[in-house]
Every structure is written in C-alpha cells, then in structure tokens.
Amino acid sequence: MAQAKYILALDQGTTSSRALLVDTEGKICSVAQKEFGQIFPRSGWVEHDPNEIWSSQASVAAEAMARLNLDGGQIAAVGITNQRETAIVWDRKTGEPIHNAIVWQDRRTSAFCDELRAAGHAEMIQQKTGLVIDAYFSATKVRWILDNVPGARQRAQAGELAFGTVDSWLIWKLTNGRVHATDISNASRTLLFNIHDQKWDDELCKLFDVPRSMLPEVKSCSEVIGATATTFPAANVPIAGIAGDQQAAMFGQMCTEEGMIKNTYGTGCFIVMNTGEKAKRSKNNLLTTVAWKLDGKVTYALEGSIFIAGAVVQWLRDGLGCITRSEQVEALANSVEDNGGVYMVPAFAGLGAPYWDQYARGAIFGITRGTTDAHIARACLESIAFQTKDVLDAMADDAGIPIAELRVDGGASVNDRLMEFQAGLTGVKVVRPQTLETTAMGAAFFAGLAVGYWKDLAEIRKIWKKGAEFESHMAPQTRAELLKNWHKAVDRVRDWDK
Numbered sequence: 001m002a003q004a005k006y007i008l009a010l011d012q013g014t015t016s017s018r019a020l021l022v023d024t025e026g027k028i029c030s031v032a033q034k035e036f037g038q039i040f041p042r043s044g045w046v047e048h049d050p051n052e053i054w055s056s057q058a059s060v061a062a063e064a065m066a067r068l069n070l071d072g073g074q075i076a077a078v079g080i081t082n083q084r085e086t087a088i089v090w091d092r093k094t095g096e097p098i099h100n101a102i103v104w105q106d107r108r109t110s111a112f113c114d115e116l117r118a119a120g121h122a123e124m125i126q127q128k129t130g131l132v133i134d135a136y137f138s139a140t141k142v143r144w145i146l147d148n149v150p151g152a153r154q155r156a157q158a159g160e161l162a163f164g165t166v167d168s169w170l171i172w173k174l175t176n177g178r179v180h181a182t183d184i185s186n187a188s189r190t191l192l193f194n195i196h197d198q199k200w201d202d203e204l205c206k207l208f209d210v211p212r213s214m215l216p217e218v219k220s221c222s223e224v225i226g227a228t229a230t231t232f233p234a235a236n237v238p239i240a241g242i243a244g245d246q247q248a249a250m251f252g253q254m255c256t257e258e259g260m261i262k263n264t265y266g267t268g269c270f271i272v273m274n275t276g277e278k279a280k281r282s283k284n285n286l287l288t289t290v291a292w293k294l295d296g297k298v299t300y301a302l303e304g305s306i307f308i309a310g311a312v313v314q315w316l317r318d319g320l321g322c323i324t325r326s327e328q329v330e331a332l333a334n335s336v337e338d339n340g341g342v343y344m345v346p347a348f349a350g351l352g353a354p355y356w357d358q359y360a361r362g363a364i365f366g367i368t369r370g371t372t373d374a375h376i377a378r379a380c381l382e383s384i385a386f387q388t389k390d391v392l393d394a395m396a397d398d399a400g401i402p403i404a405e406l407r408v409d410g411g412a413s414v415n416d417r418l419m420e421f422q423a424g425l426t427g428v429k430v431v432r433p434q435t436l437e438t439t440a441m442g443a444a445f446f447a448g449l450a451v452g453y454w455k456d457l458a459e460i461r462k463i464w465k466k467g468a469e470f471e472s473h474m475a476p477q478t479r480a481e482l483l484k485n486w487h488k489a490v491d492r493v494r495d496w497d498k
C-alpha cells in the first residue's frame, strides 16, 4: 500500500467549500474550491442548502485528491474547519435535513433575543457561555426550526432529530451517520454550552427549548473521532481534527502564546486573542470563547466578531457595480489622496463587537458634490480598519496591556494599503504570513498532531513564516481626526431599524 503522505483539510466557509492537501513541510500541494448558493428568503434571512454544503465539500475534496492522483491510502487524516454558528437539523433515520441551514448572518430571531434580554437572562448566559444574547449564535436558530417546521418539535422530543453546526453535519455525512459529534470550539458558539465545565447545559437547553437528545457529542480539536465511511472522497481515513474556522485560523497563525492576536479579513473580520488557560470575561462586550482543546488542556480566547468587512468590496462590485473584480478596489481607492471626508458604516447586518446593535443599518456620511466612487470605495475599505480598531481598543482594555502585534490573514489582507492604514490607525505592527491559508492550516495541524503526522507544537511552529510587515506612519493628529469622524458616523446609525 502507498504510504500516507498528506493531510486533507476541509474548509467549509460561508460562501465556498475548499479542500487542501498539506504535506509534512506544511506545503499546500493541491487546492480545490467551489462556491455554493446563498439563499435570501426575506430581508435579513440567510440560508444554505445542507445537501449542497455536503456535495460541494465532498466534490472539492475529491478534486484536490484527483489533481495529485491520490487515493485514501495516501491521506493520513482529515481535518475539518467550518463557518461557525450556522445551524442544521436533520432526521437521524433518513439523514435528511428538515430545513435549510440557518446561517450565522441570519437575523430572524432578533425579536426573541430582545425578549431574552428584557427578561434578564443576559448575565447568566454570559457567565456560562461567554457570549452575548444575539441572533448570531446557534440556539435561537434551532428553536426557530423546531417551532416553524410542522411536527419538528414532537419529533425532536421523541429523539428523532439531530442538531449540528456545519462540522457535525460534515462528520455525519463523512461517516455515513455513524458519528454525531462536534468539537469544543464549535460547541462554544451555540449558547447551549457551558465553557467552564465544558458540558452542554440543561438550564440553557430549557431556556432555548432545545431538547438535549438533539445535541452532538463534544470532542477535543485534535483526536481521532471516527473514520470516513463514504468512498467519495475516500473511505477509511481517520477524521482527526475539528475546529471553528476562526479558532483554526488562530492555530494556523500559531497564536499559541497568551496575548497573541490574529485578525481574519474575510466576509467579516474576526479578531481573536489567546488568553491562555483563563476564560477571561470582557468588560467591553467581547466574547469569551474556547480557542481549542489540545492534549486535554483548554485554551480560551477573547473574540471581537465584525459581521461585514471584505463584504463591503463585494457590495461595491455587486451592489453598486463600480468595480467588476474585487482586486480593482485597490486601484479605485488609491486614485484619490484620502477619503475626502466620506465615512461609511457597513452595518448591513447590524453591528457586531463591540456595539452589538442588531438594529443598526449601513450609511454613508459626508457626501458633497466633489464625492466620487473612488472616495466611497476608500471609505468602504477604511471602514474595515475602523471596525478592527474599535475591537482592538476593547481587547487592549480587557487584557490590561497594549497590543504589540496583529497577525492578519483572509482575502482582504492581501490589500497592502488597507494593511498600512490598519497599522497607522492602531499604532500596532501588522504581520502577514507567507501563506494566507491559515484556517485550513489550523485544521490540518490539529488533525496531523492527533495521528502523529507532526510530533508536537514545536515542529509545527517552524512551518509558520512571516511574509510582510506593516508599521504605523500615521501622525497622531490625523489618527485622532479620523477616529472622531468615524465614531460620529457610528453614533448616527445606532438603532436605525428599531
């Protein structure tokens, strides 16, 4: 039999499914990617077809393997990383979903979240889960499915239905229904999981009306949880790593020491700080979350989740039509000297950290007769850096120490001017690694460690390599002026849609 040579990383994101093959040196030897459908049944609602999530993920895995002409025998392990919070409910017998996946961006349960807050549950929920009450997390989405699909609640109570985040769904499909599991980093995003005693919580299950019997078994991020039982993409390969995509990116960035921070500039921005073995509570509306569990030890993190970041570029392209390809935003924004007094708050889906305002909506301020599409493009890009700055300030305050370095990745981090502006605005050194595939690398590392493909963390640390570094060159007065105007703009959009 051929020797196992690669780790297969499955990266199931919000807009596409990707599969990567990684070798022992950490080199990405093959990549395949497929976009899948975004379903918007009503304003503020976002769904995915779970069967399309699976078929796109399985087909890119097969494609990545076919490119190197591999069979399952040459895959040492599979690592899974995924869009988090997105909720799927399926029938245990048939394996068929009873509703589309309700995506993390979906706001349909906002009113119920208001009720929970008004009833005074916020403190207990934050204390147990580290999270705030928001439609973003899984629990209210599961409750909505059980309340709105005819007969679902009775079937759930009878033990006929299973709930899972996207990792669980993929594991279920890969193992042909043999394993119903998730990992602790994904569990910590559901609002149903106590991050301190590391168990599903009965009081929370009752509050959200989610029967305990629906929930998956919670595993660590790096252990063999089963083997693939489907021939597509390959049978009998150990599934050995699972982590939510932001936690995986943090591991892929090797933010393994307390105080280290990464920011992933994708559709949204997710800024996560390693807080070590302590579940640190935020005074500034950041989330306390599980980074990973490795070798029996839990590492915690503080997270600032920004819902709209690189998505502003997609909006310029698809909504306004002022560019045709994302990368054109750079030339357009750089064609003007500055933002010309234009500020854009991209609260398309409310505002996440540190504001948590589900009723905020997007707006552009400061438009004059001299404003062009270039100023608007520039304001859109700057909004990504402003939102990040707000979260970093909150994080520095929570940590009680100034932040020295920000490791960056994700699609929008290729934009040098944006990274320069980010460094200028924050005064923090921005460091971009050579490989931006940190999410998939994190999943590969977790899987590889579990099967001895890599010996230990020390071996993996050698794989991460710095690519570029951006220092602050912004005058303090310019910074203060920009931030003053940005915060004035944010104040104006608060509660807009209430």
Ligand SMILES: Nc1ncnc2c1ncn2[C@@H]1O[C@H](COP(=O)(O)OP(=O)(O)O)[C@@H](O)[C@H]1O
Binding pocket: 013, 014, 015, 016, 265, 266, 267, 268, 309, 310, 311, 312, 313, 314, 326, 327, 328, 329, 330, 410, 411, 412, 413, 414, 415, 418
């Ligand atoms: N040159 C660029 N400047 C700024 N943003 C960009 C650029 N190129 C791509 N993007 C943005 O990066 C995002 C894609 O990043 P990616 O990490 O693949 O996102 P996700 O994993 O959330 O789907 C898109 O929102 C896109 O608009």
Ligand SMILES: O=P(O)(O)OC[C@H](O)CO
Binding pocket: 012, 013, 014, 015, 082, 083, 084, 085, 104, 244, 245, 246, 266, 267, 268, 305
């Ligand atoms: O799929 P991404 O990369 O946009 O990440 C989504 C996050 O996990 C949502 O919490």
